[in-house]
Amino acid sequence: MASTSQIENGSNLTKWGILGAGAMGWLWTYYLQRAKIDTLLLQRQNTSYRECIIQKDNIFENCRTSAMKSDNPSLPTIEALIVSTKAYSVKNALLPIQEGLISKQTPIILLQNGLGVFEEVRELFPKQPILILSTSNGAYWQESELLKITGSGSSYLGTLDNSVPKPLKNILFNRLKATGLPISLTDNILKKLWEKLLVNCSINSISALWLCRNGDLLDNPNSKEIWKRIVLEGVEVMRQELHQEVEPSEILSLIDQVAYKTSANYSSMCEDRRKNRPNEVDYILGYVVRKAYQQHLSVPTLETLADLLKFPENSS
């Protein structure tokens, strides 16, 4: 692993790997480069670079990153790896680089929506430093190689176990902070993940069913009514998981805020449906439903939505 002093001395280790060339992978590639961090995209294709156009506030910029096939045995040293693939692809995407990452003890930063991925990755990497980056930034593909960044939400970095020494956590946090995106380091990432989980249960599910933008849900009394039911059921599960009080009204206003800030955005689940791709229902609504069963709680709205969101693309 890169030692703390090597990194602080600014030696040539400020290269970050990105696994997953979706909207979030490119969004972080773009912002890391703005913070003068070199990026390397690990991908299935065998090309030495990739590029796309980023549109932000009506300004168009070309974003180009070096790239390599992820099963290439000569993986260079990277300071950290951001994993931005869909939740259901994480394990398979990590397998080709598992050995290389373990031998260098490279920190892994997970960026997925939902919950459950950490446990899967921990099984593959029993001793690796694993961090979670929970973010509500909005970006979607306007055209196949044109990514529109629609809103800078808040991001939180934290850990779900004690695998990351504090100095390393601080270094990685400072790198991410240098991107200029609003980000905080938190000791309670699980709470942030649950809050975002309920945001995703609410925004992603209805927008995917109605095939609409996040902002279209804001003034709609029907979506507001469904959000209320989702939150009342979800908060009960969240309370028991976190062993702490959670106010439904706070979650509801967070949902409003995220929908407002990303109003021009198609949620990731809506995009998946528009492109006939599998969605992350098992890690979002499905996760809450599974936890509710374990706690003997009844969550009829979440259960029905989880069933409705299992489109044929999800049953491969």
Ligand code: PAF
């Ligand atoms: O999944 C998504 O699309 C995003 O998490 C969010 C924040 C709901 C914005 O669309």
